[in-house]
Amino acid sequence: MQIKNAKFIISVSDSGKLPCYDKPEIAIAGKSNVGKSSFINFICNNSKLARTSSEPGRTRLLNYFEINGGEFYIVDMPGYGYARVSKEEKAGWGALAEGYLKNSKELKCVVLLVDIRHDPNPDDRLLLNFMHASNIPFAVVATKGDKLSRQQSFNRRAEIAACLNIGRDDVLTVSSLKKTGLEEILNLFQTRVHLDVGE
Ligand SMILES: Nc1nc2c(ncn2[C@@H]2O[C@H](COP(=O)(O)OP(=O)(O)OP(=O)(O)O)[C@@H](O)[C@H]2O)c(=O)[nH]1
Ligand SMILES: [Mg+2]
Known part of the structure; x- marks a missing residue:
């Protein structure tokens, strides 16, 4: 998988009005300030795509990005x-x-981002349990790998x-700053986006 182009499509504030493009979606979730928007910019190779900030609470809506002219969508979550x-x-x-996840x-995969320096907190575990219970596939990615x-x-x-x-091997590591860990992320996306029914 390669991300050749990425385009911002829409911000959504009401989970009762979710757009549906009939294409796979991958959602990026995690604590405020963990680096979700930076991660999207990194993997899409476009530092201006999603708005980032050193102040937590930057992303307040669901932001949809169209990848490769509609091959799939990435959703940046608050x-x-x-x-x-x-x-x-x-x-x-x-x-x-919650409305979005439900x-x-x-939705083909939720990528749960956690800061590599900190243990996941009860909110992270709650989200993971919710995904288990709802049968939503997920992946865990440790961010800010450059800090250690x-x-x-x-x-x-x-x-x-x-x-x-x-398992330890189920935790991928990235640094959006140093741009490391991309290949494993793209492999993950490839598997999730192009998963055929029955596989
Ligand atoms: N050192 C380092 N800093 C990072 C990395 N990724 C993100 N940051 C910094 O972490 C801060 C938060 O980044 P964002 O991408 O805005 O985080 P977010 O998870 O989207 O935050 P909210 O939208 O507020 O939930 C910014 O100051 C980024 O520069 C990284 O890989 N390494
Ligand atoms: Mg953000």
């Missing part, structure tokens, strides 16, 4: 666990994310995997 927003706003983002007809040494990254992957009850 982050969770951002303390400095009002209760109402938090509930709104939660409902939007209602999207074409090779050895530290290796150890942290095992710790993150243990927190989530998955």
Whole structure:
């Protein structure tokens, strides 16, 4: 798989009004500030595609990106666990994310991003349990790999995997800053996007 072009299509604020393009969707989820939007820019090789910020709470809507002229779509999700927003706003983002995960007809995989330096928190585990219960395939990607040494990254992957009850090899590592880890991500996308019924 190669991502040759990527285009922003639409922002959605209401999970009752999700667009449906009849093409596979891959959603990018995780805590606020974990690097979801940066990850999308990295894998699409376009630093201006999704808006990023050092302030958590940048992405507040579901943002759809069309990949390779409609081969599939990537959906950037609002982050969770951002303390400095009002209760109402938090509930709104939660409902939007949950509504999307429940209602999207074409969702093929949720990529759960976690910061390589920190253990997944109860929100991460809640999301993972929800995906288990709803039979939504997922992948776990540790972000900001550039912040640690090779050895530290290796150890942290095992710790993150243990927190989530998955195998160490099921935790991929990327650095959007240093642009490392792309090949494994594209392999993952290839498998999920082109998964035939019955496989
Ligand atoms: N060192 C390093 N910093 C990163 C990396 N990826 C993202 N960041 C930084 O982390 C911060 C948050 O990045 P975003 O991509 O906006 O995070 P997000 O998960 O989309 O955040 P919300 O939209 O607020 O949920 C920014 O300051 C980025 O520059 C990385 O691979 N390495
Ligand atoms: Mg974002």
